Amino acid sequence: MSLEGRFDDGVVRVGGDARQRYHDSRGYGYPLSGNEIALAPVEAAHLLYRGDLEAVIGRDGERLAFREFVAREPGENFGVRFLVYADLRERGFYLSPAAEPWLSEPPGGEADFAVFPRGKGPGDGEIAYALRVIGERTDVPAAELHEGVLAVVDEESEITYFEVERRDPTGTSRNDAALPEHCEADLLADRVVVWEPPLELYEKSFYGQPLEGREYDEPTLQCSLLEAAYLAERGALALEAEAVRERGHEVEGERFERRLTVYTELRERGVVPKTGYKFGADFRTYADVESVENLGHSELLVRVHPAGYVFEPRDLALDVRLAHGVRKTMAFALVDGGPDGTGEIEWWSLERLTP
Amino acid sequence: MSLEGRFDDGVVRVGGDARQRYHDSRGYGYPLSGNEIALAPVEAAHLLYRGDLEAVIGRDGERLAFREFVAREPGENFGVRFLVYADLRERGFYLSPAAEPWLSEPPGGEADFAVFPRGKGPGDGEIAYALRVIGERTDVPAAELHEGVLAVVDEESEITYFEVERRDPTGTSRNDAALPEHCEADLLADRVVVWEPPLELYEKSFYGQPLEGREYDEPTLQCSLLEAAYLAERGALALEAEAVRERGHEVEGERFERRLTVYTELRERGVVPKTGYKFGADFRTYADVESVENLGHSELLVRVHPAGYVFEPRDLALDVRLAHGVRKTMAFALVDGGPDGTGEIEWWSLERLTP
Numbered sequence: 188m189s190l191e192g193r194f195d196d197g198v199v200r201v202g203g204d205a206r207q208r209y210h211d212s213r214g215y216g217y218p219l220s221g222n223e224i225a226l227a228p229v230e231a232a233h234l235l236y237r238g239d240l241e242a243v244i245g246r247d248g249e250r251l252a253f254r255e256f257v258a259r260e261p262g263e264n265f266g267v268r269f270l271v272y273a274d275l276r277e278r279g280f281y282l283s284p285a286a287e288p289w290l291s292e293p294p295g296g297e298a299d300f301a302v303f304p305r306g307k308g309p310g311d312g313e314i315a316y317a318l319r320v321i322g323e324r325t326d327v328p329a330a331e332l333h334e335g336v337l338a339v340v341d342e343e344s345e346i347t348y349f350e351v352e353r354r355d356p357t358g359t360s361r362n363d364a365a366l367p368e369h370c371e372a373d374l375l376a377d378r379v380v381v382w383e384p385p386l387e388l389y390e391k392s393f394y395g396q397p398l399e400g401r402e403y404d405e406p407t408l409q410c411s412l413l414e415a416a417y418l419a420e421r422g423a424l425a426l427e428a429e430a431v432r433e434r435g436h437e438v439e440g441e442r443f444e445r446r447l448t449v450y451t452e453l454r455e456r457g458v459v460p461k462t463g464y465k466f467g468a469d470f471r472t473y474a475d476v477e478s479v480e481n482l483g484h485s486e487l488l489v490r491v492h493p494a495g496y497v498f499e500p501r502d503l504a505l506d507v508r509l510a511h512g513v514r515k516t517m518a519f520a521l522v523d524g525g526p527d528g529t530g531e532i533e534w535w536s537l538e539r540l541t542p
Numbered sequence: 543m544s545l546e547g548r549f550d551d552g553v554v555r556v557g558g559d560a561r562q563r564y565h566d567s568r569g570y571g572y573p574l575s576g577n578e579i580a581l582a583p584v585e586a587a588h589l590l591y592r593g594d595l596e597a598v599i600g601r602d603g604e605r606l607a608f609r610e611f612v613a614r615e616p617g618e619n620f621g622v623r624f625l626v627y628a629d630l631r632e633r634g635f636y637l638s639p640a641a642e643p644w645l646s647e648p649p650g651g652e653a654d655f656a657v658f659p660r661g662k663g664p665g666d667g668e669i670a671y672a673l674r675v676i677g678e679r680t681d682v683p684a685a686e687l688h689e690g691v692l693a694v695v696d697e698e699s700e701i702t703y704f705e706v707e708r709r710d711p712t713g714t715s716r717n718d719a720a721l722p723e724h725c726e727a728d729l730l731a732d733r734v735v736v737w738e739p740p741l742e743l744y745e746k747s748f749y750g751q752p753l754e755g756r757e758y759d760e761p762t763l764q765c766s767l768l769e770a771a772y773l774a775e776r777g778a779l780a781l782e783a784e785a786v787r788e789r790g791h792e793v794e795g796e797r798f799e800r801r802l803t804v805y806t807e808l809r810e811r812g813v814v815p816k817t818g819y820k821f822g823a824d825f826r827t828y829a830d831v832e833s834v835e836n837l838g839h840s841e842l843l844v845r846v847h848p849a850g851y852v853f854e855p856r857d858l859a860l861d862v863r864l865a866h867g868v869r870k871t872m873a874f875a876l877v878d879g880g881p882d883g884t885g886e887i888e889w890w891s892l893e894r895l896t897p
Contacts, residue, residue: 236753254737258728266730270764277754322732323819324793341819342766343751344733373613375621377677378699382609396698398591399632409625411697438679464678464696467860505822505864512867 189241191250192231199231199243200224209234214281214308217288227284228260229272236273264320267340268299271320274346275300278542281308285317296333302542316350327498329521332535336542339500347504347539354518354536356487358458358474361391366423372415374426377438379415381408381424393459393476394418411462412443413450442491445522449491452520452532463488466509468517487518487536494523494533507537544596546605547586554586554598555579564589569636569663572643582639583615584627591628619675622695623654626675629701630655633897636663640672651688657897671705682853684876687890691897694855702859702894709873709891711842713813713829716746721778727770729781732793734770736763736779745834748814749773766817767798768805797846800877804846807875807887818843821864823872842873842891849878849888862892 190208192199198216201209206222209215215234216224226234234240235253242250251259257269275282283289285298289309294301294317304315317335321327323342337349370384381388381395388394388408395408410418412435419428435443446469453460453472460470468488475483488510510517517537523530545563547554556564561577564570570589571579581589589595590608597605606614612624630637638644640653644664649656649672659670672690676682678697692704725739736743736750743749743763750763765773767790774783790798801824808815808827815825823843830838843865865872871891878885 254728254735257730257735264731266733273754324732341817342733342768343817343819344764344766345751345817345820347820373609375612376619377679378621378697380609380612396700399628409699413697462696462698462700464698464856465700465702465859466863467856501819501822504820505860508821509860509864509867512864 189239191241191244192226192234193244194246195225198225198227201226201240209239214283214303217309227289228256228265229268229284232256232260232269233273233276264299264322267322268320270340270344271318271338271346272300275302275318275542280305280315280542282318283309290314294335296335297331298333298335302336321500323500323504325500327500327503329492329494329496329498329519329533336540337537339504348542349503349507350538350540352536352538354516354534355456356453356458356472356474356489356518356534357456358472358476360393360457360459360473360476366392366418366421368422369425370423372410372419372424372426374415374431374434377412377434379410379412379424379426379431381410381415381418383407388423390479391477393461393473393479393482412438413447413460416447417450417454441493445493446491448522448530449489449520449532453489460489461485463490466513466515468506468510469520471515484514486515488513488515489518489520491520491522494521494530496521503537507539511539544594546596546599547581547589548599549601550580553580553582556581556595564594569638569658572664582644583611583620584623584639587611587615587624588628588631619654619677622677623675625695625699626673626693626701627655630657630673630897635660635670635897637673638664645669649690651690652686653688653690657691676855678855678859680855682855682858684847684849684851684853684874684888691895692892694859703897704858704862704892705895707891707893709871709889710811711808711813711827711829711844711873711889712811713827713831715748715812715814715828715831721747721773721776723777724780725778727765727774727779727781729770729786729789732767732789734765734767734779734781734786736765736770736773738762739778743778746832748816748828748831748834748837767793768802768815771802772805772809796848800848801846803877803885804844804875804887808844815844816840818845821868821870823861823865824875826870839869841870843868843870844873844875846875846877849876849885851876858892862894866894 190203192201202223205224210224215230216226282300282302285293285301297319298317299320300318301314302318307313320338322340339347367385371382373380394414395410397406416431418424419426419431450460459473459476463469463471466488469491470489471485472487473485507517519535521533545558547556557578560579565579570585571581637655637657640648640656652674653672654675655673656669657673662668675693677695694702722740726737728735749769750765752761771786773779774781774786805815814828814831818824818826821843824846825844826840827842828840862872874890876888
């Protein structure tokens with residue numbers, strides 16, 4: 188026998204044997220007194236959609252089937268939350284609204300749902316992850332990033348899941364053990380040529396890029412302005428660090444200072460950053476460089492943003508997809524302003540997840 | 543015996559047996575009277591770099607070796623042009639500045655060099671392609687796109703070559719042969735649900751996306767606002783096309799009109815556009831859809847921009863790399879304004895090229 192629910196103060200109450208039928212055996216809603224339960228609108232919509240609930244009786248006594256229920260449900264996010272709820276149910280997961288009284292300890296942040304481990308439900312006291320749901324047109328301010336899963340529903344209602352984590356890069360690369368002193372160098376437009384520095388500067392520490400077609404035992408190195416600013420600050424080049432930084436600012440503006448902050452922190456963490464240009468990123472990184480000859484696979488693509496940056500889901504999709512395609516993890520370095528742009532860095536990684 | 547050149551009015555003149563040695567046998571410079579030739583600065587720099595030219599005598603009589611020559615060469619683009627010139631020489635190609643008198647008929651546009659077919663030189667009357675060289679920080683206004691090759695030198699002096707072509711998409715997809723009439727549909731936030739339309743609307747014409755978990759012989763379709771606007775304009779939905787377009791404008795602004803222009807033109811060309819969200823693009827396209835069951839590989843990723851758009855090389859690198867990784871071609875649809883945003887479309891494709 189099919190049951191009916193009725194709207195009451197933002198939830199849908201269902202009596203009869205609803206508690207056993209929907210809550211205890213299938214993880215919908217939360218128990219009220221007796222056998223009655225309360226369903227969130229998205230849960231009620233799913234039961235209507237599946238044909239498990241016959242109708243919901245509105246406040247004015249009207250009978251709402253799935254179509255009418257969805258059409259009158261306000262809140263622009265309802266449609267995308269329903270799609271994700273249904274998708275995860277379809278995949279065999281139970282999930283609840285990330286709020287009391289569905290959960291006794293709801294996850295913080297902007298989470299919409301708590302997803303339970305496969306085979307577990309709301310009463311088992313375990314949460315696999317907090318899930319936030321957005322449409323592809325919803326911007327995501329960096330300050331709203333939380334560990335958990337972000338589900339993005341695209342304009343044709345396909346869903347992409349991203350695992351969002353904090354990710355501090357670390358490595359064991361020998362970087363500054365033996366930097367040379369005052370190598371001859373010229374600042375040319377937006378790059379620097381270092382004339383015949385010790386071979387180790389390239390071969391062991393992986394600074395610069397040799398000019399091809401010349402003798403290899405005395406390579407002339409081309410360095411990026413970032414590499415040159417970093418080296419000049421440490422006395423390795425016969426160039427004023429200030430002049431290199433000024434040139435960087437001329438050609439890139441504040442982005443240069445942010446990138447130099449991140450470049451420096453990566454080097455100090457034992458990670459070698461090289462340009463990520465070919466991947467549309469700021470850096471690709473190598474955690475364990477012993478020599479360029481035996482260079483391993485680079486692990487991360489890093490994109491640098493100011494801390495107040497606002498992500499567009501489409502750009503996230505592009506970055507994460509590309510990184511995945513080249514077997515790297517997409518990382519974001521969010522640099523906190525400060526008057527000179529050299530503040531704290533917050534590190535995040537985003538990866539595709541198949542629930 | 544090594545030769546010396548001397549600066550004279552923007553070129554480097556070399557006498558001795560220079561004509562035979564540099565021009566006739568290796569494609570450098572253009573002949574003057576007798577055995578003398580004139581070299582562009584980039585050609586002279588390359589001969590200096592290779593050690594084939596001993597030095598260049600400056601206007602004040604100073605002797606310039608490679609390092610001094612490069613350092614005093616003005617023009618911020620000289621460094622990147624030299625790197626690309628040397629790279630193509632290294633790969634076995636001859637190339638000349640894209641100007642008279644190096645060439646009797648220089649290519650138009652913003653070309654820096656004319657690259658000759660492998661085994662050919664400046665005297666053979668054939669050009670493989672016109673080449674433009676930029677640094678990764680140089681913006682490219684859409685109006686400056688020309689057929690040919692774009693070489694981008696990144697901050698660490700690695701070079702990426704893009705083949706730039708006009709590309710009008712065409713296809714044979716059955717689109718509007720049998721559109722239904724006035725299907726029931728609801729506009730929900732930023733998508734449209736079409737209630738149990740004829741199966742063909744999805745299966746043959748590939749509109750929408752079925753809501754899963756329901757009977758398949760009467761699928762309920764979720765359509766994007768673009769699909770819905772297109773269908774509503776053709777009377778296929780019981781919705782006002784104007785209302786759908788207005789909703790589109792609310793959630794996307796003018797971008798929606800541009801994308802609808804491109805969506806419509808693709809459909810009219812027999813090509814099925816579906817969302818490109820997962821690839822960070824506006825559309826992926828299918829040229830020959832007979833049925834969704836036998837859907838082939840989608841050929842293009844399309845990004846829509848206004849005609850006045852300015853490309854950043856890093857974004858181009860990201861788009862083209864991603865498209866390549868999923869075996870598609872990256873296409874750009876540039877939509878000419880007009881007061882209502884529904885103007886002419888110019889189509890371009892960019893692909894990675896290994897010279």
